[in-house]
Amino acid sequence: MPSPRTLFEKVWSAHEVAPQSADTPAVMFVDLHLTHEVTSPQAFTMLRERGLKLRRPDLTLATMDHSTPTRTEQVFGGAPITIDSAAKQIRQLEQNCAEFGVELLGMQDARRGIVHIIGPELGVTQPGKTIVCGDSHTSTHGAFGALAFGIGTTEVGHVLATQCLLQKKPRTLAVEVAGRLPAGVTAKDLILALIGQIGVSGGTGYVLEYRGEAIRALSMEERMTVCNMSIEAGARAGMIAPDEVTFDYLRGRPRAPQGAAWDAALERWRALPSDPGAVFDKTVHLDASALEPMITYGTNPGMVVPVSGRIPARGGDPVFDAAMKYMGLVPGEPIGDAPINVVFVGSCTNGRLSDLRAAAKVLRGRTVAAGVHMLVVPGSQSVKAAAEAEGLDEIFRAAGAEWRESGCSMCLGMNGDTVGKGEYAISTSNRNFEGRQGVGARTLLASPETAAASAIRGRVTDPREFLS
Amino acid sequence: MKPITVIRSRTVVMPSTNIDTDQIIPARFLTTTVKEGLGKSLFADWRYDADGRPKPDFILNRPESAGCRILVAGRNIGCGSSREHAPWALVDHGFQAIVSTEIADIFRNNSLKNGLLPVVVDEATHAWLLANPGAEIEIDLAEAQLRIDGRDPAPFPIEAFSRYCLLNGVDELGYLLSQDAAISAHESVAPDARRSG
Ligand code: SF4
Numbered sequence: 169m170p171s172p173r174t175l176f177e178k179v180w181s182a183h184e185v186a187p188q189s190a191d192t193p194a195v196m197f198v199d200l201h202l203t204h205e206v207t208s209p210q211a212f213t214m215l216r217e218r219g220l221k222l223r224r225p226d227l228t229l230a231t232m233d234h235s236t237p238t239r240t241e242q243v244f245g246g247a248p249i250t251i252d253s254a255a256k257q258i259r260q261l262e263q264n265c266a267e268f269g270v271e272l273l274g275m276q277d278a279r280r281g282i283v284h285i286i287g288p289e290l291g292v293t294q295p296g297k298t299i300v301c302g303d304s305h306t307s308t309h310g311a312f313g314a315l316a317f318g319i320g321t322t323e324v325g326h327v328l329a330t331q332c333l334l335q336k337k338p339r340t341l342a343v344e345v346a347g348r349l350p351a352g353v354t355a356k357d358l359i360l361a362l363i364g365q366i367g368v369s370g371g372t373g374y375v376l377e378y379r380g381e382a383i384r385a386l387s388m389e390e391r392m393t394v395c396n397m398s399i400e401a402g403a404r405a406g407m408i409a410p411d412e413v414t415f416d417y418l419r420g421r422p423r424a425p426q427g428a429a430w431d432a433a434l435e436r437w438r439a440l441p442s443d444p445g446a447v448f449d450k451t452v453h454l455d456a457s458a459l460e461p462m463i464t465y466g467t468n469p470g471m472v473v474p475v476s477g478r479i480p481a482r483g484g485d486p487v488f489d490a491a492m493k494y495m496g497l498v499p500g501e502p503i504g505d506a507p508i509n510v511v512f513v514g515s516c517t518n519g520r521l522s523d524l525r526a527a528a529k530v531l532r533g534r535t536v537a538a539g540v541h542m543l544v545v546p547g548s549q550s551v552k553a554a555a556e557a558e559g560l561d562e563i564f565r566a567a568g569a570e571w572r573e574s575g576c577s578m579c580l581g582m583n584g585d586t587v588g589k590g591e592y593a594i595s596t597s598n599r600n601f602e603g604r605q606g607v608g609a610r611t612l613l614a615s616p617e618t619a620a621a622s623a624i625r626g627r628v629t630d631p632r633e634f635l636s
Numbered sequence: 637m638k639p640i641t642v643i644r645s646r647t648v649v650m651p652s653t654n655i656d657t658d659q660i661i662p663a664r665f666l667t668t669t670v671k672e673g674l675g676k677s678l679f680a681d682w683r684y685d686a687d688g689r690p691k692p693d694f695i696l697n698r699p700e701s702a703g704c705r706i707l708v709a710g711r712n713i714g715c716g717s718s719r720e721h722a723p724w725a726l727v728d729h730g731f732q733a734i735v736s737t738e739i740a741d742i743f744r745n746n747s748l749k750n751g752l753l754p755v756v757v758d759e760a761t762h763a764w765l766l767a768n769p770g771a772e773i774e775i776d777l778a779e780a781q782l783r784i785d786g787r788d789p790a791p792f793p794i795e796a797f798s799r800y801c802l803l804n805g806v807d808e809l810g811y812l813l814s815q816d817a818a819i820s821a822h823e824s825v826a827p828d829a830r831r832s833g
Pocket of ligand 1: 233234282283284303305515516517575576579580597598
């Protein structure tokens, strides 16, 4: 009998071109390389300087998302892109893809979108694959039982040239989530609660496997929200074993295997889940049934409390004090008193159709509070089209929110969609770092439901008030 | 990449924990298509006021920080975004080593690939470094030791392969390219076999 193995170990060992030794790291083969305009230009330059070719254009897919505009007239109407350097970066990606033969889902492509949204949508994200991208939220794809993680630009160059990466084998951490999420409590709340529990470096050096009843009960889109934020706990990757939910999601997607190839793939994929008795280096536990809607109050995603809770009073800790000063919030006060200026619904964490439906459900027939600016940015053009087909855009517009073309947008404010200095934003994205959404911007991370409820009240609000 | 052997320098100390790569280099500076010139934007939002003038009390703007090549930071520096612009900016500014008790995974990887040495030391050494900003210290890569006068040398972990690359100023791509035959052999195996584990 072979010894029981974890999901991670199965995917890892199937991709070892050369195993790790005392002197050298493992050489790991990459099945899918996703790339975008911000972290690739210097890698293509390196190829050019060294006279190297792209080894596997067929395993490489490019899109543009980070610095792209979200205003329709700029995406489709020929209006100039406001930031010159962003426009240059976009043109550079077009040139690089043309020169090296990379498929690009460009500015006006109906399949364009945030790189971590379109991989799953197209069905290129599949169980058992190794997937990398010059972007830390590549962890999202782990929701399918892929080993997926972010890399730097030098490594983007390595993959372009060799389709391989040098890797040190990470350890494994089982995240056992018991129970079921109560009504009104979402996958976003689950992952925020976990990061609050283990801390922003609690996963450093590990690949996380999310397990247990609560995880099995999540939809594919919810699983992506959970895996997306694995990096916020410092983890190398997050994974969830593929099951019928995974297969149902992938079946019939444009780039998923079809026919006999589908049947063969299913057989492979069913063998991937961790074997009974497989050993993890470490285990943490979380009880989903005890969770509440969560929101961050500080300047990293681990600084999080239930929306009904109070900001902790931890005076005297200089890092905590600095975060409170930046946020302009008072330790010990209820977070529900915090005022809101901006609400952003979107990003690779919560910019999928189910997220927009959740926000729309709260907003339907209601309006955004006076003085609050709400921006809804679908995660991809496909999400946008699907949302419009069911009239979600009308609900948002009627409530007083703005409806845009897809992209990263206000998640990181590279394209000019920013939060003003000192303003409070409730954001469905993944990082509340200082200045993440604009210089001096103050970010509170939450679920789409909490964001929408807070938009209505103009302050942090428990969405369950609107969901009964 | 220049070979690194011994780095001797005074330290710049930034004691904050969880200094993320958005602080090291804010996103609005990422619309560049080259690696050079990011040093002036290093820690931009902490370093300059709204009008772009240097804030005199920020550590990098103080005269004693000039010429320092070692940055000592609080626990978990480099968390967040995978942007390699963070080590590019640190190197462009003149840093050659980052010292902490914990260095985030992707940032550590990116640093190694740019001749920026990530040095993870024990709590006691770290506490001493935080308490003695501006101290002249020595980081010896061949010995994998951080040395402070009058104290026992503090060893730090570094993979043999990364150490070899840094000591010799060679990059990892050459090694990967030399694996061509093994990569081809792997590619020739049907994806079924490859992916079934
Ligand atoms: S939406 Fe935000 S976190 Fe996701 S890829 Fe874009 S910038 Fe990164």
